[in-house]
Amino acid sequence: MAGLDILYFAWVRESIGKDGERIDHPGGAATVADLVTILAARGGGYGEALGKPDKLRAAIDQRFVPLNTKLEGAKELALFPPVTGG
């Protein structure tokens, strides 16, 4: 089974306590939101970081996507708060 690289940034990274991790790909039918729910269920820092999906933004393979986007074909998923650069 293929893997999926997940990256965390800003307070998502701080709460979970790591920059990212590789997981088993949950399958192309699963959405970003589905995966966020699965990860949040791990509790602890995961619950803290991912428990309120409306505060999260996501990118698949370096492109912003809405959280209801399916993970089909995704190689890299990034989870983070709204950006505040510049």
Add this chain to the structure above:
Amino acid sequence: MAGLDILYFAWVRESIGKDGERIDHPGGAATVADLVTILAARGGGYGEALGKPDKLRAAIDQRFVPLNTKLEGAKELALFPPVTGG
């Protein structure tokens, strides 16, 4: 009688052949256009520079003015083509 300093710029200056001159003030009832007509009547470079008033712009005491502005109170009159700075 008071004097009026006239300044010439760009091709107005080149045609007339000087940066400016001091003349007897033509009186507060005279307009810039009236004075331009008087000066153009001198002929030569003056006629060349000032014969087509629609190509001219003017400033009285360092402020742009329309050519129909009266010279009342004017100390310095500048005559020039439309500006092309920057």
Add this chain to the structure above:
Amino acid sequence: MTISCRIGEVDFDPAAEIAALEALGGGGVATFTGIVRGDDGLVTLRLDHYPAMTQAQVDRVAAKAMERWPLLGIRIVHRVGALKPGERIVFVGTASRHRTAALESCAYLIDWLKTNAPFWKKESFADGRSAWVEPRAEDDAKAAQWEE
């Protein structure tokens, strides 16, 4: 068209960026430089960043800017890591034959960086507090105005 985009911890020299843009022979160079403000006792601003995504995005936004304005060059520098008040954080410079193209594209790119580039700021204050910066609705509105 010359595009340069550097993301990193090192400081940069606006003069060198401008010189590179001037050398393109365009006639007009517009720039924006962002500096860390020391408001409310700010001691350190720390920037987190997603490098691969920024690079991919810069390529796309530069292509968009080129469609929209006749540009000769784009230079973007964005610092990451820990910054102090008074330090430069971001630079955007554009060169064009036309001043309006240079000015508008410069504004477009900095608005884009503020709202779409994957950077996150964390502020640390003299009293020990620290907090991630919240996005401003105003910035989203600015970026939205460029949508056609």
Add this chain to the structure above:
Amino acid sequence: MTISCRIGEVDFDPAAEIAALEALGGGGVATFTGIVRGDDGLVTLRLDHYPAMTQAQVDRVAAKAMERWPLLGIRIVHRVGALKPGERIVFVGTASRHRTAALESCAYLIDWLKTNAPFWKKESFADGRSAWVEPRAEDDAKAAQWEE
């Protein structure tokens, strides 16, 4: 509010202008630098100028810009005399706490300089021709868009 306006024959250093604006603590510095283009075999660009009027105007336009945007500083440099292709001719820089204020006021000031400041350009070409530059309707339109 710091206003600096220099008109003269000497070249200038955009880096020094930007450094002065950065030092105002605003957070945002926007600049525009104009460079002489070597189009159509241009050899020399000569600028004629009405110094007393420029100074009076700059005071008025800076006051207008201040009413319109929350600015910390304005720096304008305009060269006169004989210039070669590739040489800098004009610089406008603004500093503000807000990037939009810096960017918009910079565009406003350069549009104003193009259309309202008493400068006249004469071009000399490799083939011996020389001619005073005609104003462009486009520039007047740009400046008019700022009228309220």
